[in-house]
Amino acid sequence: MEYDKDPSYVQLVTDIADKFSEYAASLTANDLTISSITKTVLYHWNFSAADLIFPLIAALVIFLLKQIIVGILNAIDLSNFQPVDAKKLPESVFQLIMYSGLWILETKIVLDHDFLVSPSKTFHNWSEKREEPLPFDAYWLYVTVIGFYIQALVCCILIDERRKDTNVMILHHIATLFLVVFSFGMRFWAIGCLVLFCHDICDIFLDVSKLFLYFQNRKVCSKPTWYICEVTKSISFGFFVLSWIWFRFNLYPRKAIYGAAYHSMVEIKGGPPVYPFYSFLLMSIQVMHIYWFFFIFKLLLKILTGAKLDRDTREYEESNEKKTD
Template sequence: MPESAWKFLFYLGAWSYSTYLLFGTDYPFFHDPPSVFYDWKPGMAVPRDIAVAYVLQGSFYGHSIYATLYLDAWRKDSVVMLVHHVVTLVLIVSSYAFRYHKVGILVLFLHDISDVQLEFTKLNVYFKSRGGAHHRLHALAADLGCLSFCLSWFWFRLYWFPLKVLYATSYCSLRSVPDIPFYFFFNVLLLLLTLMNLYWFLYIVAFAAKVLTGQVRELKDVREYDTAEAPSPKPRKADPQHRLPKGQRCRCRNEGCAIEQEQKRETVSSNNEQNYEKTREARNPTYALSEGPTGKARSYGTDGRSTGGLSLIS
């Protein structure tokens, strides 16, 4: 839940700021996409309000690479998500360096809205069942959020993104600046971003199909691993490389991780044995243990003779 709350707050603020730049200022980029290259020239000044958006987004995606590897829950699409964050960060840095910042604002605006709705929906899924009660308001908000997320993903990322961004960068850029630098580099990254949008759209279609066929009755993130699908193999007890320091979670961060469950069982078993010995000694004062010459536990009676093993002397 904290992961979704943090992402929701960031994406909401970032998308609101992008919306302000496109519709609250004199920038015509959204209504006239070819205008992003009308006055382009190398080394041109970047407006301060756009530079602020770039600093915030660049910092966020730099952190997101680290978070995907070490902080966030590992999901079925985490590898693709990691590639997405790297591509996005390269696009942010390169578009600023090449002075394609006007296109960058369009790209950010068209993508962030879907992330706002995704994290909003996930938060309400978490909130709808808590304290042993079902909260209908959060359930309704989750359903509406899921519907708007599906629609916005198609409209913003699969319709407007090619219509406004790819059209401007692949066609209009050559008409305005015939020898524009880094043309193929920039467009290849944008096409790769489009392919990843299509990849995630397949998850959306698969989830919608399960809902329509009655296979799924409750909203859930289909990218999450079920316990039976956990990718971590069950470790052998004697394998020291699978031992975790006390209090530390496994790197996979999956609920029901086989490594964590095995170590918990060993800890509980060890604690039970210790508690049993303490209880037995407390109830029988003459019960004692000593280390024999072989290193094995030996017991001694009241006469001082070894009994060769564990015994109770009355």
């Protein structure tokens, strides 16, 4: 379908700019008041008490799952691991389990509804469907994702040790949580599933790479095991970089951002509620992708030049800063 043909990056920018101009031209001074924006959101908002309670329960269950994983791994003799690696091992196992499960469900939803091939379907007939219940799998995906990011935000602020990018991580969790809750309440679930699909696969490869790094760094590690870990770690990291480039620098802007900022204006007369704000938040996440890729690229350069790596670039730089204090 020509309408759903993937745009070039130049076309993406120009098409979105045209739609923003078109939307701006249709606005009146009254449309820009806080009162008008609030009324618009409340009119379209579809968020029940259950939609609040279930994610909070999910956050508690996910936090308990994390503690169970930590407890099981701490019960195992990890004395052969480096102390810093033994401390991070449970987090990587937990995240690998969560992101793998979420991405499998996201892939099912995206493929079942053909959102990847035809991203315009994410907003097709939205005005008629917004009062309808979400599909069962999409609903529980949202409940789980919201719960996951609630516990991640709480842990990042109150529990986890601060890192060089902690403030950016907090900002990322807040922006992601807001976007997921907003798309849930506004029944933009289709574009939300596509956005999630474009993100979670990268974290799977990253955590696999970290796990093999921890095993490789053990105090006593046989040469065959060391080489197996080295190869597997490098392959996993390679897939992580490739998945970041393909999913976050290609599919995310050309499918998800284009779908939200361009297709939504075509499919919904007058555009979706709070159109520029929602589109801006999606674009802000892309800026964060570029920021984090800076660290990824630095780590990739170290690998290609054969530099010794004991941890990821952010942690490496942080440890150097502490040494100079």
